[in-house]
Amino acid sequence: MNNVGTPPETFQALIIRLQQYWADQGCVVLQPLDMEVGAGTFHPATFLRAIGPENWNSAYVQGCRRPTDGRYGENPNRLQHYYQFQVAMKPSPSDFQELYLGSLRSLGIDTEVHDVRFVEDNWESPTLGAWGIGWEVWLNGMEITQFTYFQQAGGLECFPVTGEIAYGLERIAMYLQGVDSIYDLVWAHGPQGDVTYGDVFHQNEVEMSTYNFEHADVDALFAQFDQCEKDSMSLAASGLPLPAYEMVMKASHAFNLLDARHAISVTERQRYILRVRTLARTVAQGYFDSRLALGFPLADKDLAEEVMARVAKEKAQQQAKQERADKAGAAK
Amino acid sequence: MSKDFLVEIGTEELPPKVLRQLSETFADGITKRLADLQLSFTEMTAYAAPRRLAVVITDLAEQTPDQDIVSWGPPAKVAFGADGQPTKAAEAFARKNGLEVAALAGLVENDGQQDKLCVRQTLAGSNTEALLGEIINQSLAALPIPKPMRWGRSRQEFVRPVQWAVVLFGDQTVETTILGLTSGNLSRGHRFHSTGNIEITSPLAYRDTLYNAFVMVDFAERRELIRGGVIAAAKSANGNAVIDENLLEEVTSLNEWPVPLIGRFEEHFLKVPAEALVSSMAQHQKYFHVVDGNNQLLPLFITVANIASRDPKQVIDGNERVIRPRLADAAFFYNTDLKTSLEARRESLRKIVFQSKLGSVYDKTARVSALAKVLAPSVGADVAAAGRAGELCKSDLVSEMVGEFADLQGVMGRYYALNDGEDAAVAEALLEQYLPRFAGDKIPATATGTALALADRLDTLVGIFSIGQQPSGSRDPFALRRASLGILRIIIERNIDMDLKVAIEAAAQQLALTDTSDELCVQVLTYVTERLKSWYRDDGITPEVFASVAALGLSNPLDIDSRVKAVDQFSRAPEAVALASANKRVLNILAKQDDSSLAAKVDPSLFEDSAETQLAADIQRLSQLIAPLVNERDYIGVLAALATLREPVDVFFEGVMVMADDLQIRANRLALLHSLRQLFLNVADISHLVVSK
Incomplete structure (x- = not known):
């Protein structure tokens, strides 16, 4: 058990260490999605891959934007843009928790010294129509990771179940480096000296907080939301679930910005969440159908056949019902 | 075995x-x-x-265990033909029980009416x-x-x-x-x-x-070990650990091998109200807090690690690093909140819906304020203070602190009111409005707090009833059951002489209902007073005792309570059974008569029997005796006096025929019984004490 590594000295070394660890577990290491998302879960490599019977193992860093969390660079613990390291394994391996604890040891966290705990915290995303059962992981009382077994995504039951790990990279790095402010984290040892998180992102936090809270154009954002909603629907109808999903992410981010601008009242808020969820559900079904049309190439053969047979049966029943209804109609 | x-x-x-x-x-x-x-x-x-x-x-x-199985089959005359040979029915029975047909002949038994096939088997245990x-x-x-x-x-x-x-x-x-x-x-x-x-x-x-293997599987053993460890950890720092049982239960459920560790936080955080620091530590971090001999919070916390760490100091360091930003958040919320007065904050309540048909929370505070003023005199509160407390009572709900820790509602309101320079009575009332929060919790100690606590609950009760959302079955989304019990406890335990019907009507008036019908008020009154039934049952008072008072349809809870206690005591007296049955008997007799058959007044000249004369004299004497006692609500005294009627009543029923042939005499006797019954109805209808068989 004592395969404890030496702690990575820099923020980037932490990322590289995690990438290597999960690459060794057979994960497809991806690069961050080039779009604004609120969490690593939104990346198609988690949300869409959680749908249907296909296997999928992946790990990646994802920049996350939460406009309302911005503090103009003044709070040492809060950012409107931060990084998650995301792992999605489907089906979730039976030793998933052990694999995760192994990753902590590889980061130099000795689990015989530190108090590491799985504390109940179930996850739900009302906008994605998704929920799961899981924990937040505590390191000496600090939440460093969200650990979830997906049960539903886009309103569809998850089978096999995707296991998701979302590391809060800044928090872990602060712990490993022993600093009290995110901005003091060493990002890299540069030729001219250490480059800190503040050097890389402080100005961005100040300006983006100002934009999010003060300058984001409310009317344009409302219009953008409507346009994305329209496009997503028509793209889904045209059998293009992937671009349709990009529109869902854009609509969701527009909503988050409107929220930061306090442009959405409490009662309207629920309605907007519902609109995004409706899109997410439509896209989820569209993605399922598109993978079905391909014969679920990444699924275990038996499971792919089982699901295809089930869908065919449901279709036949649906058709028979329709025919009976037509007949009954004609008889009248 | x-x-x-x-x-x-x-x-x-x-x-x-x-x-x-x-x-x-x-x-x-x-x-x-x-x-x-x-x-x-x-x-x-x-x-x-x-x-x-x-x-x-x-x-x-x-x-x-082995089981004896008895299976009855068809009657012998059906099972065997005239020739004595087994029929098809017999064959089927044999097959069903796994027997040879030939064996059936010896298996005929009489079931008490006729001869039948019968198999007795012992099924071996599994x-x-x-x-x-x-x-x-x-x-x-x-x-x-x-x-x-x-x-x-x-x-x-x-x-x-x-x-x-x-x-x-x-x-x-x-x-x-x-x-x-x-x-x-x-x-x-x-x-x-x-x-x-x-x-x-x-x-x-x-x-x-x-x-x-370092797992304590016994839950209770683990819990007590944690309790002891937490207390000892606090002692080691010259403090006393405060152990919330729910938190202890949760911590016990989170540990296989619990190791309590004590850590510190910076002293300057103690400027933030202790309740806020405690909520932050308990809810976010599951820490126990520590106080000194004067019950003042110390800058210490106790965490229970799930490991006997090789280096506990690192675990403590880590936890101290986590609690610092948490407490800094609490301090930030508190200092931010102090910048806006409760009065200014009240404006934001206009945007928060209390209940879609009952307006905003702001509207509620306006109603509660007006109602608290109405109620103030009867609870001994200052009218202006009660009204002011009503205006400010929900402002802390939109503070940063209560947004983060909902359980600090009222607690923060009190701090912020004091900071705003509000009257101390107003500040205390903001805290006390939520009392009692649960069964067995304390009730408001101040008069202003009492007025506010009653006004808030009455407004919710009458409001929710008025829009038809009253509890049904086990569905009680607005916790009206608890609100009702709170009202009753406050009134009775604080000795408040208040007609609940009048208070409910006052609450209805604030709601400006288009239909301020009496019906609504009666409905609410009935709902609230019905809660007394289970309350008294929990107190060991029989349903019959409560029913005897409830029958009078009273609406002053304090008065009801005095009567219930008096009847409860009376019901244990030796005279109770006889007098209760006498009342029941009178009730039954009178129920069969219409009012016209009673004489308007008892006429002593119509008495034929000395028992009548005696009873009338006793009734006359007692009605004068108890009149002042009734006024003072000394119901125990009243019933003690009326208990002396046992003998004359018994003698009366033994010797006197009420339904005399002479209609005039009959009417006079009925009037006498009527006056007897009225005497008891000064306290309760004790005919209910007769336990129905």
Whole structure:
């Protein structure tokens, strides 16, 4: 058990260490999605891959934007843009928790010294129509990771179940480096000296907080939301679930910005969440159908056949019902 | 012929708030099924830890008892033809019971009416071991799991993923399928202090084997160990630990091997109200807090680690680093909140819906304020202070602090009011408005707090009833049951002489209902006073006693309470039974008459019997005697006086025929009985004390 590594000295070394660890577990290491998302879960490599019977193992860093969390660079613990390291394994391996604890040891966290705990915290995303059962992981009382077994995504039951790990990279790095402010984290040892998180992102936090809270154009954002909603629907109808999903992410981010601008009242808020969820559900079904049309190439053969047979049966029943209804109609 | 039995279900971390409930339900499920199978045992012990549920049963019978089975068949005359040969019916019966047809001839018995075929067999008991799998699986399936989950590529559902299962019967491993796994004799120890599988050699070795693998499986033992450790940790820093039982329960559910550790936070945070710091520590971090001899918060916290760390200092350091930003947040919320007065904050309540048909929370505060002013004189409160408290009573709901910690509502209102320079009575009332929060909680101690607490609850009650959302069955989304009990407790325990009907009408007036019907007020009044029934039942007062007072349809809770207590005491007196039956008898007699058959006034000249004269004289005397007592609500005194009527009443009923042939005499006697009954109705209708058979 004592395969404890030496702690990575820099923020980037932490990322590289995690990438290597999960690459060794057979994960497809991806690069961050080039779009604004609120969490690593939104990346198609988690949300869409959680749908249907296909296997999928992946790990990646994802920049996350939460406009309302911005503090103009003044709070040492809060950012409107931060990084998650995301792992999605489907089906979730039976030793998933052990694999995760192994990753902590590889980061130099000795689990015989530190108090590491799985504390109940179930996850739900009302906008994605998704929920799961899981924990937040505590390191000496600090939440460093969200650990979830997906049960539903886009309103569809998850089978096999995707296991998701979302590391809060800044928090872990602060712990490993022993600093009290995110901005003091060493990002890299540069030729001219250490480059800190503040050097890389402080100005961005100040300006983006100002934009999010003060300058984001409310009317344009409302219009953008409507346009994305329209496009997503028509793209889904045209059998293009992937671009349709990009529109869902854009609509969701527009909503988050409107929220930061306090442009959405409490009662309207629920309605907007519902609109995004409706899109997410439509896209989820569209993605399922598109993978079905391909014969679920990444699924275990038996499971792919089982699901295809089930869908065919449901279709036949649906058709028979329709025919009976037509007949009954004609008889009248 | 018995063996010990062990089942252990190993899982990933179970939800801490329901761990003990899961454990108890699982154990009950198993013992109930054993009882159903008539399987005897000596003792059952349930174990629960974050990653396991286990049950050990000692001396479990190895076999279910033999069963005598009696099967009756067709009547002999149907079973055998005239020739004595078995018929088709007989053949079918033989087949069903696995017998040769030839054997049937000797199997005729009389069932008390006729001769029938009858087979008596002894069914040998089944092997307990073979039944264990089903007992376990049925008990698991019956667990209360609101959100069952799946994992991996398994169709199994359970509260959390299952990792292993151990089933032993005696020293034997029982292999059976449990939630998709095959059970064995291999458990697992502590997540970090133990590696690999742990072999369990026998059910009785279970507890100690796991203890040696750093898992304390006994929930209560673990809880008490934590309690002791937390107290000792606080003592080591010259403080006293404050232990909330719910938090202790949760912490116990989060640890396999609990190690309490004490840490510090910076002293300057103590400028923030202690309640806010405590909420932050308990809710976010599950820490216990520490106070000094004067009950003042110390800058210390106690965390319970799930590990005997090789370097506890690192665990403490880590926790101190976590609590610092948490407390800094609390301090930030507090300092931000101080910048806006409760009065200014009240404006934001206009945007918050109380209930769509009852307007905003701001509207509610306006109603509560007006109502509190109306109620103030009767509770001895200053009218202006009560009104002011009403205006400000919900402002803290939109403060940063209460937004983060909902349980600080009222607590923060008090601090902020004091900071705003509000009257101390107003500040205290903001805190006390929520009392009592639960059964057994304290009630408001100040008069202004009392006025506010009553006004807030009455407004909610009448408002929700007025829009037809009153509780039905077990559905009580607005907690009106609790609100009603709160109103009653405050009025009675604070000795407030208040007509609840009038108070309800005042509340209805504030609502500016288009239909301020009497009907609504009566409906609310009935709902609230009905709560008294269960309240008195919990106090050990019989439903009959309460019914005797309730029959009068009173609406002053304090008055009702005095009467109930007097009747309760009276009901234990030797005269009670006779007088209650006499009242019942009078009631029955009078019920059959219409009013016209009663004389308007008792006329002594019409008496024929000395018993009549005596009773009339006693009634006359007593009615004068009790009049001042009734005014003073000395119902105990009244009933003590009326108890002396037992003898004259008995003598009257023995010697006097009420329904005399002479209509005038009859009317006079009925009038006498009527006046007797009226005398008792000054306190209660004690005819209800007659227990119906």
